[in-house]
Amino acid sequence: MAKVRKRILPSGKQVWLADYRDGAGNRRSKQFELKKEADAFLVSARGEVAKGVHVADSASTTVATAAKAWIKRAESEGLERSTIASYQQHIDIHIVPRIGATKLSKMTVPSVHEFADDLGQSLSRVMVKKVLGSLSSIFKEALRTGKAAQNPVAAVKIKMSKRDAARAEMPTKAELRAILNATPEKSKPLIWTAAFTGLRASELRGLIWDDVDLDGRLLHVRRRADPYNVIGKPKSEAGTRDVPMSPSVVTILTEWKKVCPKGDLGLVFPNGAGNVESHANLLNRVFWPIQIAAGVSTNTGKLDDDGNPVMDAKYSLHALRHAAAALWIEQNATPKRIQMLMGHSSIQMTYDTYGYLFDAREDDQAAIAAIEERLLAS
Template sequence: MGSIHAYTAAGGRRYRVLFRKPDRTQGQKRGFKTKRDAELYLAEVEVSKARGEFIDATAARVTVGALGAEWLASQQHVLKPSAFAPLESSWRLHVAPVWSERPVGSLRHTEIQAWVSDLSRSMSPTSVLRAHGILAGTLDGAVKDRRIPANPARGLTLPRKTGKPKIYLTHTQVQLLADASAHPTLVQFLAYTGLRWGEATGLRVKHLDALRRRVKVEENAVKVNGVIHVGTPKTHATRSVPYPAFLSEPLARMCEGRGRDSILFGDGATHMVLPHSQRGWFTAAVGRAQAADPDFPRLTPHDLRHTAASLAISAGANVKAVQRMLGHASAAMTLDVYAELFDHDLEAVSTALDQARSAAVVAKALPRAQPSTASMP
C-alpha cells in the first residue's frame, strides 16, 4: 500500500500520495486539497495495479515523435521498400509536423478527428488513410506499453476509398496496342499473363519453361526513390504462370544469345523501369492506338493485369485458376476484385434454378399410373 503525507504550499495545506508502481519504483502525485481526495486517488491506483490497468503518468510524457520513429523502424523490417517508402514520406510530410512534439498523453480524439477532416479537403482518401494509420499505429503501441489507457486515434470518421473503374481490353485491342508499341512482346505478355510490372520485368531467362509454356515468378523488380529493388513477389510466394502458344516464338527470340541469369525483357542486363505516365513509350503507344480506334480507352500498364483477368475468365477459367495466375492471396480476394467478371455465373445459377423447378413441378403434375386390370379374375 502507499501512503499520504501533508505539506504546506503557497496556497495552504496540501497532500501528497506516495505509492509503488508495478515495476517496484516509487511514484507520487502532489497537490490534493483534501485528505479524502488523496485517499480516493490512492485507492484507484491500488485497484488499477491489481487489475493490471495501471497507467504511469510519467510514461505518457513521451512524445509522438519518439514513438513514431520506433514504429517506423519496426515497419521497415517487415515491409518491402516499395511499401515502406510511402509510409516514411507520409510521416515526414503529414504526421510529424503536426504531432511529433506532442506527449502521447495529451492527444485528444476530437483534435485528431479535426486533423483527419482537414487532410481530407486536399488529399486523396488513400493518402489520408495512410497518414491516419501511422498515427494510430504509433498510439496503439503506446496503449500496449501502458502509456495511455486508450487510443484517441481509433473510432474516427474516415474517408472512404473509391476504386476507379477497371479497364478491360479485347483481344483485338491488345493486338492494336502491341502493334503501336516499342515493346510489343512485353505488352502482350502483360495482357495474357496478368503479371505485375515488377514481376514481368524481374523475369530472367532461367525462369522461362518453353516446353510447358510457363514462367516461374520468384523475383519482383520495383523502382523506389530512383533505385531498383529486387525482392520476392508481392505475396512473398513464388508461382508458375502459363502463357499462350503464340508468345512462344517471340519469347524464344528474346532468349537467344543470353545466359540463364540474363533479364528476359529489355537489354538483358538492367531491369526495365515503369514508363513515364505522360512521356513514356506506353503512353505514346496508347495515343497511337487511339488515333487508329477512337473508342480505344486510356490506360496504364497495370490495366493490362485487369485485361488478363478478363480474357482468362471469358475463356472459361474458374476463379481458382485466375487466383493462381494473378498471385492473389485467396480466391475470395479475386472475387472481391473481379466480381463483375463473374456475372455469367449468376446467370447460370438462375438457369439451373429454373430447370430444377420445372423438373420438380412437371414430375408432380404427371398422373400416377393406375394398377393393371389384366391379371384380375
C-alpha cells in the same frame, strides 16, 4: 496505496491528485481539476497496472519520437526502401505536422477521429485510411516496447462507400487489340506477356529466364524489381505463384530468348546492357509511344512545333494487368482463381478490384487459348 487527494496550488487554486504506483513500483501522480476525473483516471490506471500495460504520462513518448522508432524497426526488418519511403511520407507530410508533439498517452479514440477528420479535409478516404494504418503501426511498435498502453487507432474505422472505390482503369478490348497490333516486334515480348499474364510491372522487370517454363507454358513468379531496380522476393507470400502463358506468348518468348540482351541476372526483359530496366523507361520508351501509335490516347490541348496536337497515352502499364484479369474473368475463372493468378493477398482484395466483373469457372490453359483466339480474331 492508490488514492485521490486534494491539493491547493500556490495560486490558491484547488486541484485533485491521483496518486498510485506503476508496474515497476514507482510512485506516480496526475493532476485534475475535478475529483470525479481523478477518480476515473485512478480506476483506469489501476486496471492497466494490473494488466501490465500501464504507461505513465511522464514515461510516454511523443508521436514523432514513436514514429522514428517505428521506421527504425521497419528498416531493421528489411522492408523495401519504397515501402519505408511511403511510410516516411505519411509521417512527414500528414502525421508529424498535425500530432507529432502529442504524447502517445494523450491520444484517445476521439482525438484520432479528430485527426482523421482533419485529414479528410484535403485527402481522399483511401489516403486517410493509409495514413491511419501507419499511425496504427506506430502505436503497435510503441506497445511492443512499452511506450504505449493502448492503440486508440484500432477503434477508428474509415467507411469506404462504393463511390470511393473507383474501378480499375483498363483498356477496352478494342483498345487492347489496337495496342497489341501497334506493338513493334522488339516490344512484343514485354507487352504481350503483360497483357496475357497479368504480371505486375515490378514482376516483369524482375522475371528471369530460369523462371520461364516454355515447355510447361508457365511463368514462375518468384521475384520482383523494386523502384530502385533492386531484385527481391514478391511483396507478399501470395505474390509467389505460377501463371499460365498463352500459345502466342510462348512462341514470342521462345524467339525472344535467342536475342534477349544477356546479363549476370538472366533477366527476361532487361535493358540493353542486360541489367534491370527502370519502370520509367518502360513507360516513356515503350508503352506510352505504343498507345499513341495505336490511337489509344487523349488530346492535351497543346500543339507541337509543327502545329500538330500533342497527345498523351491513356493508361499506365498496370492497366494491362487489369485487362488480363478482366479477360480471365470473361472466361469464367473463379474469384479464388483470379486471386491466385493476380497474386492478391486476400480474396477481399480480388472482390474489391474486380467484383463487378465476376461470374465463375477454372480450366486455365483452355481459357487462355480461348481468350487469345477471341481477342485477336479479325
